[in-house]
Amino acid sequence: MLMRESAEDDVLLDVRDLETHFYGEESVTRALGGVSFQVKKGETLGVVGESGCGKSVTALSILRLLPKLTARTVGGEVRFHGRDLLDLSDREMRKIRGHRIAMIFQEPMTSLNPVYTVGRQIAEAVQIHTNATHSTAMAKAEEMLRLVRIADPERRVNNYPYEMSGGMRQRAMIAMALACSPELLIADEPTTALDVTIQAQILRLIVDLKERTGTAVMFITHDLGVVAETCQRVIVMYAGRIVEQAAVTDLFARPAHPYTQGLMRSVPDPRRGRQRRLPEIPGIVPSLREPIVGCSFAPRCPFAIDICREKTPMLRDVGSSHAAACWRAEEVMGA
C-alpha cells in the first residue's frame, strides 16, 4: 500500500480522495481531483506545487472554510483522530477549528479584522478556547507578539492591522494561531512576507512548539529552502492532484516527477549568471474546467509519450516511502 506502512495510531490526519469543486455561472472548476495524504503525530509535512494547484483549497477543505455558496467538497474523507471532519455539525467543527487544528492563512488581511486592534484579536482567540479573563488574555497576546519577534509588544497590541507592516501582520496571525497550542497547525505560506532572519526565527518558533507540545504541522510553502530545512516529508501537487510524495532528502536527491524536477531547476542560482533568463517550465497549468484526459502535466512535459496523453498515471511506489504519479518515473529519476 502506498505510504501507509506506519501504524494507524501514529496518524493524526488522514485525508482520502478529497474532491472539491467550485461552481461558476456556466462552469465547474475541479480544484481538487482526489487528494490523499496523511499527517503523522508530531511530524512536519511540506506541501509544494505550482500557483493555483490547490494547496490552499486543500487546507480550506480540511477545515471546512470554503465559500458556502460557490464551493463544495463533493467526495472524500478527512479523518482527524479517526473521525471524519466532513461529517461533523457546524458546531462541532467550530470547536475543532482554532483549538485542536489552527490555521495560518496565506493572506493575513483575509483573516485579521481591520476594525479591531491586533491585541484584541489575539486575546479573543485565547479566550475562545480557555476561560482566561480579559486581562490574562491581553497579557498572553502581548507575550505572543514578543515570541514572534515584534518589538515593543506592549504598544503594538494596540495597533490596528493597517498600522503594521506586511510581515508584522503575518507574524500577528502566527501569534494568534500558536496561542492555543493546537494539535495540528496548518500553515499556508506563513513566512512569505518575512525576511530571512525573521523567517529563521519564526521557523524555529514553530519547531520549538512542535517539540514542546507535539504539534504536527502541515506546511504549505513555495520556498524549497524552507522545505529542505523544516519538513520530514513532502507532497508535491499539480493541477489538483498529488503527483509526488517522498521523504525530504529523497525528493531533493532524486525527484521522480518531471514537474518536481522542473521546479528544482527554476530556483535562481547565481552560479548560472545574473540577469539572465531563468530556466522555466514552459506553458501554463491546464484549465480545471474540463476533465483532464491522461496526465495533466503532459502538455508541458519533456518526457511525455503517447500513453501520457491517454491514461492518467496513478500515484505508485518508486522507492521506499517515495511515490510518484508518472508513467516514466524510473527514467525521470535516472535523468
Add this chain to the structure above:
Amino acid sequence: MTGPLLKVENLTKHYPLGSGIFKKSIPVIRAVEDVTFSVEAGETLCIVGESGCGKSTIARLLMRLVEPTGGRVLIDGTDIAGLKKDALHAWRRRMQMVFQDPYSSLNPRLTAGQIITEPVENFERLSRKQRNALAADLLQKVGMSPEMMHRLPSELSGGQRQRLGIARALALKPSLIIADEAVSALDVSVQAQILNLLLDLQQQMGIAFVFISHDLGVVEHIAHRVAVMYLGRIVELAPSEALFAKPVHPYTEALIAAAPVPDPTRVRLEVPLEGEMPSPINPPKGCAFHPRCPLAIERCRIEVPPLVPMADGRVVACHVRAPAERQMQPTHVDLQLGH
C-alpha cells in the same frame, strides 16, 4: 537630458502612534529616516531588510500614497510634491506599483479583466474588443489562462491574485515599476516565468524597477544594485555582485548568512541575529544595529554612522567597517575583510 529617472533625497516618514491627548508628547514610529538613493532608466534597484524596516513605506512615498515628513522625491528632476493635477496624472502613467498585499489592493467587485484594463482606461477609451484583447494578453504573459478574466479576485488563488497585480502594473507600459514583494507568493517555476518576463521587458522597453524583496536568491538574480535597510535607514548600498561577494555592513553579513538553502543535506548557520528586536518607536541611540552587532564599539552607542563611500562604488554606514576618517588606523577589521 541625462540624470537619474528617480531621485530620492533625505526621505523621512514618521507615523504618529495612537492618539495621545497631549499633542507634543505623541510618540512616533520612525518608519523611514533620511533615505537617499537614485535609480537610472532601465536599472533595477532592490531594497532588502528586516520586516518592518520601512520598505513598503518607501514604496508608498514614491507613489505619493503617503506624504513624507521630510525630504523629496524627484522624477526626471521634478519634485513630485509640487505636481499639479495634470502633471500628476501624466506622471502616474509612467510609474506603477505592485502592492505587497494583493488581497487588499485589488477591488473585490471588479473582475480580473476590469482590474487589468482600468488603469489604461483612465487615459484612453477602449472598445470592448480592445479591452478583452488587452486583458487576455496580459493574463497570458503572467502565466494565467485568459478565461480567468471573468473571475473576481476572491475566486483566484493567492499567487494568481499576485500575478493579477503584476499584469495591472504592466498594462500602461510604465517606465518605472515599484514592486513590493511582487513575487513572494509564487512557486519557483511561476516565479521564474515572471522574472523572465520582467527582464525581457526591461531589455525591450528600458523599464526601471524598484524591487522590494526578502528573497535574496531573487535579488541576487535581478538586481543591478541593492540597498540594505535597517530600522528605517539605508546601511549599505552596493552593486549587486559586490554585495553578495563581500557584504561589508555587519547586518548585511548576517542577512546573507541567514538565507535558507534548498538542500536538505546542508545545515545553515544556526541562529542569525540574536538579541532583542529593535523598535522604530524607541530606536537605539547611535547606530541602531549596535545592540545586536558583534563588532560594536563604544562610539556605536553614541554616534549615528554616516554613509561612507568605499572604493568599489558602494556606500556603508558603519563606524568599524567604514570609518569616516580615512586616516583611521587599519585594525583587525581589515584582517576580517581580507578573506
